[in-house]
Amino acid sequence: EDQVTQSPEALRLQEGESSSLNCSYTVSGLRGLFWYRQDPGKGPEFLFTLYSAGEEKEKERLKATLTKKESFLHITAPKPEDSATYLCAVQAAGGNKLVFGAGTILRVKS
């Protein structure tokens, strides 16, 4: 069964304090790994798709990387507006559903 585990559950950072979120996964053939951002009471906002080990993608202060067993979301010099829950999901090859982790709640204080 496909499974996603995210750590830590919650992370508090000072503005400008860089850190990383972890997403460990098991999947029967990976089609893609997805990162989403979710603000309270709203739907997830698409950030990145990674398809193969070694791939990296960047957007503003965020950088996502992928290995065969895990993905990292690196946040460089975060700002308070980066505060949100970050969700990781995998899609198996030939499958149509996203399997999500429980998310990491990020709080950035000024």
Added chain:
Amino acid sequence: ETGVTQSPTHLIKTRGQQVTLRCSSQSGHNTVSWYQQALGQGPQFIFQYYREEENGRGNFPPRFSGLQFPNYSSELNVNALELDDSALYLCASSLGGSDHEQYFGPGTRLTVT
């Protein structure tokens, strides 16, 4: 380009009642997936519709059913509501079945009392 929209925003129902939630997909998208998100958890896949046909289903009982219309909008119907059905219901649209990114709507918050 219009994003994914859902209605209503919030809904309160009594146990045993039935509910219908609606979703309009992003312009040009022909695939709609529905997810249930309980508080503090990640979304869980309910089912997907592609070109008006069910294209995969998660571990949800038959009282969760859906439809997709020719304009690719979709409905989620839940019969015999239970207290545990209280959750945020999310609709996601994508292009071309399962091979493309899924873009989520704002969700419908359902409370069952």
